[in-house]
Amino acid sequence: MPRSKTDPATGMPAPATSARGLGRLHLIGGLVGLVCAVVLLVEKIELLKNPDYVPTCSINPILSCGSIMSTPQADAFGIPNPIIGVAGFAALATLGAVLTTGVSLPRWLWLATQAAVTLAVVFIHWLIYQSLYVIGALCPYCMVVWVVTIAVFAYTTVHNLQRLRDRATPRGQRTLAALTEFRGAIVTGWCLVITVLIAIRFWDYWVTLL
């Protein structure tokens, strides 16, 4: 998308988002998430076959997905979470592939995507909370999924918000321009907050590793 559009409020060039760029993010994020979800699902099946199986991601007492997979939170909606991941990330990657071709999608599909990524981001934050403060362990593949979901949510939301630009007040437009320009930094900051929470929560353990 050309960056020559000017922001009517400030006269500055308005940072815009491109559907193709978002498509690449969806495609890569979807594939990365898909790999994690498939690995988790395979590990879960191994664990069901043999309760003493030690999953590849159980590295130490904190980084341990075996214990996490055995918790009720691992089947939040009555089915194993990785199944949701496999379906969701496959859909995301497909959508991303379609977007990279540059076709324009119908409004309903954008709304559905927004709804899906919003649900996803709420769900992973519930999982983050459970992982840190209820279960007290981290699952490495899940953390990759957290990052992908946060990035996809932020970039998709900012992209969809662009539609409101013409209808927004000047102040709204400035906010939107800032959100758009700094969306990368927002994702970084978001992940750093979680990193700090993890550091604090398991501090006693991390310092023993040094």
Next chain:
Amino acid sequence: MSKSLKLSMAMIVAVLVALVAAVTFSRAGDEATPSDSGNGTSEPLVREDSPRLTSGKEATFVEYLDFECEACGAAHPVMTDLREKYGDDVTFVVRYLPLHGNSMNAALAAEAAREQGEFEAMHDQLFETQGEWSHSESSKAKTFEGYAKDLGLDMEQYRADVKDPAIKKRIEQSTQDAQELGVTGTPTFFLDGEKIEPSTIGDFETKLDAAIED
């Protein structure tokens, strides 16, 4: 480089600096106050009511176990030998982290036996017969009741103790403590308050010898 990217890098650097500073600070704090509570017998690792297999004075060895976990069963003969060899000098403490279907029932059986002074016997019995009762979907409480009978326990008392919420609470407390300690698997060993990961029997002995020397 875009402003957003610069801001991202700045935030990453700031967090890294803060973490390094926090680590340095907390280590400096550790040195100032030797927070090692002496013998590694402090809560939440060892509680007043945690079962003890021996009561030596030189060191404290804690095993987080699950009677149904195969690795714990495999470690059992080793642990028995260590107990025999070091029991006079070292306190061997048992904590529970029930992770399987009948782990809780087994822990309750051990605790109920303990009420009648037969903890060690039930503990050994549960591990020795693990292959007969583990990996079952259904409750093995009846099997454990059989063991209690074989040990000559007062069965009325045993049945009451197995159902006693206060006894169950001990096991749940142990599980909670495990979370706090970052114990997520069994068996997990602590020697004088420090987690150890011995890979051979010799390793165990070296570490125990060193702890007794201290």
